[in-house]
Amino acid sequence: MSNHSGKDVKIGRATMPAGGWGSLAKVSTILLDQRVPIKDSRLLLKQNKPDGYACVSCAWAKPANPHPFEFCESGAKATAWETTSKTIGADFFERHTVTELEAWDDHTLEDQGRLTVPLRWDAASDTYREVSWETAFAEIGATLRGMAREQVVFYASGRASLETSYMYSLFARMYGNNNLPDSSNMCHESTSVGLQKTIGVPVGTVVLHDFEETDCIFFFGQNVGVNSPRMLHQLQEARRRGVPIITFNPLRERGLVSFTNPQSPVEMLTGHETPISTQYHQVKPGGDTAAIMGLCKAVFDRDDAAQRAGAQRVLDVAFIQEHTHGFAEFEQSVRACGWIDIERESGLRRADLEAAAEAYCEAGAVMGIYGMGLTQHRNGVQNVTMIVNLLLLRGNIGKPGAGVCPVRGHSNVQGQRTVGITEKPELAPLDKLKEQYGFEPPRKAGMNTVEACEAILAGKVDAFIGLGGNFVRAVPERGLMEKAWREIPLTVQIATKLNRNHVIHGKASYLLPCLGRIEIDRQAGGEQDVTVEDSTGCMHGSRGRAEPVASTLLSEPAIVAGLAKATLDPNPNVDWDRWVGDYSLVREAIAETYPDIFHDFNARMWTPGGFRRPLGAAHRVWKTESGKAHFTAPEALQGNPDLRGGPQTLRLFTVRSDGQFNTTIYNYDDHFRGVQGSRMVLFMARADVARYALREGELVSLRTAAMDGVERRVDGLAVVPYDVPEGCIAGYYPELNALIPLWHHAKESKVPAAKAIDVILERGGRLS
Template identity: 90%
Template sequence: MSKRTGDVRIGKADMPAGGWGSLAKVTTILLDQGVPLKDSRLLLKQNKPDGYACVSCAWAKPANPHPFEFCESGAKATAWETTSKTIGADFFERHTVTELEAWDDHTLEAQGRLTVPLRWDSAADKYREVSWDTAFAEIGAALRAFDREQVVFYASGRASLETSYMYQLLARMYGNNNLPDSSNMCHESTSVGLQKTIGVPVGTVDLHDFEETDCIFFFGQNVGTNSPRMLHQLREARMRGVPIITFNPLRERGLVSFTNPQSPLEMLTGHETPISTQYLQVKPGGDTAAIMGLSKAIFARDDAALAACGQRVLDLAFIQEHTQGIADFEAAVRACDWSAIERESGLARADLESAAAVYCASNAVMGIYGMGLTQHREGVRNVTMIVNLLLLRGNIGKPGAGVCPVRGHSNVQGQRTVGITEKPELAPLDKLKALYGFEPPRKTGMNTVEACEAILAGKLQAFIGLGGNFVRAVPERGLMEAAWRALPLTVQIATKLNRNHVIHGKASYVLPCLGRIEIDRQRGGPQDVTVEDSTGCMHGSRGRAEPVASTLLSEPAIVAGIAKATLDPNPRVDWDAWVADYGRIREAIAATWPDIFHDFNARMWTPGGFRRPLGAAHRVWKTESGKALFTAPGSLDNNPDMRGGPTTLRLFTVRSDGQFNTTIYNYDDHFRGVQGSRMVLFMARADMAKYALAEGELVALRTPAEDGVERRVGGLAVVPYDVPEGCIAGYYPELNALIPLWHHAKESKVPAAKAIEVLLERGGRPS
């Protein structure tokens, strides 16, 4: 029985991940989106070698897939894209943009697929249909008139490798490296931290390592919601007796237990596989302190082994041959006091010593993590601390061991691989110059935070968006939405209506594109695309559904249309030929990065994908010293620019079961027992008692930063939850309005959404 409070129904959060609950959610969204039976069978082709890559998360696709190689989140994404609901020009004749602005995120996207190109009519305050040729011509004319350094080309992370390559070439031929993307908002801390310590910007683990590991350490990632297919690898590891030690502020159901929907026996009996063997509820921002505690216990065990003339705990041979910096790191660990570790991590010394004992008894340890580590002021330091932990016993570059950052969007890692980056030193500019006969810009471009700063300063003239919902995803919403309206031009390439279309520039275009699941017919015949998964493997993807409308263009065709209307003709770039045959784009990608993409067209359908070269996976360290690097943390404080006082709470944002990033499928979160609303605040019962708050009582949150900006969100219903005292959680993106733009990771500029100091106000009126 659930308890209803206003629009919020609060029930028990005790069901396992997977099982009948997930099956019911899949069935519900298929029916809700009007997906016919023949199209629901598309799910049988999801993440298969001859099918389409899921448009949801970027988790790895196995060479020998399960019969149903999709999860609840992936099925929702497929239903959302293949919906029978459509909106055309007539919809916009019935609704002004001001009216649509009052609709919530779910309602906007739930209207269905966009079907015609649109241009905002300022006199009528309505989007009106415009021809493709007119849209391209007008966008191109505007871009040619702008200052080339004041235009941003943003990418959301779902576009294919082919589209992404064309997009980065468009930006650089236009004249800038302003290529921010969703990595800037999530895993840029990974790219910076791993690159400087082990010489690769991505993880070293692949699916085979899950079969050989004998211990997994899991940090700050909700597998049940954000990458549920990984639960199969975790379950199989647990069935082999592999310990999984989890560090996460909330007790997430996917990290507690799992019922395998692929197993008829488990579905019939309700059998659950326990996932975590030890669950440590670290304070948000306390991960560096926790890893310092683990390391301190490891050094103590090594000291004891040395004193007893026993086998050393540290892998000295590996450390001496493959690493540098161990002395400074060891000195920092030994100087760190246990009282400081316990205070900053929120964990007991005994629990950390117990976890360290398991680590020391294991021969092949994997370190898995998500945005719970990266979206912090010291997010890069958190990543390097994971590396420190693994290096102590040689747990990088051997089977069953390594570092495994779990990425979000389905090709966010891949688009960086093919040049979507604001950092010119990471792009093959000399190769592009040789291939295409132009002088690429060498000036560092804008990342996401810098693009927002330019918008707020009135120094940006145009924003081109390749997917995504930028204005909803970024911090500082109160200031950003107002400044966004002053942009001279906004262009959004999209499949569905979202907040970024109703909050728009002075001139605004919405260009509807084919989805990845749809058959992409071009002059050269049906076309396939490629993506890169979280483990660095490239996969082919073949659309299987009929397009929802004949008026749609593919993403490559839209990018080519903008490029032809904007750029001077270049005899070495035949945009039309690339659109007619995506194989030619792949040949261009292979010519640009031959070490990664040689024989691209021949290898793209390799079962399980073909993997990019990753030196660190083979103990080849492409760092300045040629070795892996231990780094000593300067302090344990992970939130130095937002110091909480006695009356503040530490907020961290989370995603629900009913969403993927900014896409809201429904208002339910069955893993946390919440239905009917996303305006909730998860709070420890001890804190509820401290503030004399009843379950379901409405409160508001306010950021106490002294910078003259009011940041407030009200109308939040209090939900009791197992969360560390002094810490609270709420949903992204609703609570982004509380994040100052300046509150970001020091080296990577990732918004620090996982540790925000806030003040609580009783009786919180809605914002």
């Protein structure tokens, strides 16, 4: 089956706003494509509702008083993708060898439908063959028991519920390691590190109510129209109140330009658009620290002018003195930084940064919202701490309408870290687990995602268990990783649909199909509910509403329990079967382990709008070493200090389309950017297209500008002239992950630096 390639691309103009008829049409199309019955399409009315299911797509907050249709285009696609009537049984693999499936692209693999039976790879026939659940658990357990404990990896994507995540982390630690990397390691670990050391919490301080009280919003590196469209409701309401929204993003994204609310009949009939950004600054990829440094410098300049005029200070001096540490060192670094350097590294003019700073200074309460455009850099942690610096200057943390708001991606990716999925033993309550379950938890640090990849390349991983996700497609260094992956003795994937991580497999490989969150989960104790945490630190109940696509599926908790029972020695303090029969018992166990967060868990899980985890920084209680919020002086302005090519290089950053969610590709179109028919495209500034003497649609190749002896190359990319900073180019994740060296990651957090990769363009690019 052939893949869509750069030669298939059709390029048009994208003029429509986010939302509107375009989004409605996309929802209708995917419901038809996935053969979702009419009765199941009504499930959308229960999405993100207090008595319904939490969206399996993004992690944006769920309101206490939801809209009649509390779903967006992306969420509707995710629901259709999961509730499809297309299925894969054992007969599918009788028709297709695994080697044949390797040639299929991401969309085609997942579009085959839901996996329905447990499968084991058969080397003789190069196919997956059906195996009973009992046999699969017994064989996997026997293999794991014979392995070195520190050489087994327990990976988790962001999909799993709090209940499943807690059980999975307990399984790993009872097995004997903290090798619990997850998708946070690839996106917002820079947030967890940066916020923890500056304000004492690893998550944001903003909740939905703050949008009603804010005076100004600053946006950095987050494409709301694709990655969290429901936030557009809050942004639209803020704009109607006259709240300025200042955006820093390399591309002019449709969701941050204008929005037509699909829930408003008037707007749909009249085509009315709400302008979203009042200022839009196209910062150079990797230039975020420099841009925020310029904002801070302009704030200091305005404060100096106020003092000279005998006017009220611009800085919140009382807040800084009472609540912060390190201000003098930060002030010195800002004043010593020259505008020439700031303009060069940010790609922005001083006047533009001063205009943004003016809006900041005139607002009483400011929110700083950001996404992976800030975290996936070599200086990703520094970018996060720079946002904190900016907010602290005027006391914009710990008061209504103000605060820091990292926008997480996958639903419950934040929550699984909250209940123990972490490679860092200091972040897990190991002493409490020892008391609770009567075993000695491992104290050695485990592997994060990059370290797991390094171990796989070194042949030091004996088994990889994946709780969801598409690991080999999501990580950097694809050329080396796929080759090394085939040498892993055992790979186990808990999944709903077929993906590339299943056809690139270990020497022994199992696929264990699970229920989706939207499906009714019937256990011995009746129909079960689960819980998730949203991006604002609020916990929500989620109740499956669709009939399971097959009776042969097990729930994620049941699969984790089956693996644990087959692998571990019996423990009288852990009754896996009772937990599977009644998830409320798992929640009671979570509450015992984490009483400050989850006390009265079962009673509070259906609180409208969710119940919030305690966040000291939201109340100006700083759980840092000094007991105060920390200003931190940046080490350098350069956004790409360790991968800097010469004048012949371009700076690549990866983006997502409206036709995907993470590695799940729903279609080949990107109606926000005017691209149809292929994802093998390269967005280039028109000046660069002319400089290279290229034509629209011409195929080119990219190779990474790294002198480490490894060739990283992607061919067959069609040139698309686009509004992108000169000298910079953009292309789609995960297709361009092959260009990211594994060592090109954020300092401290080790998040792959996908948002700034120096590459060399070659004309006449052949098809991949």
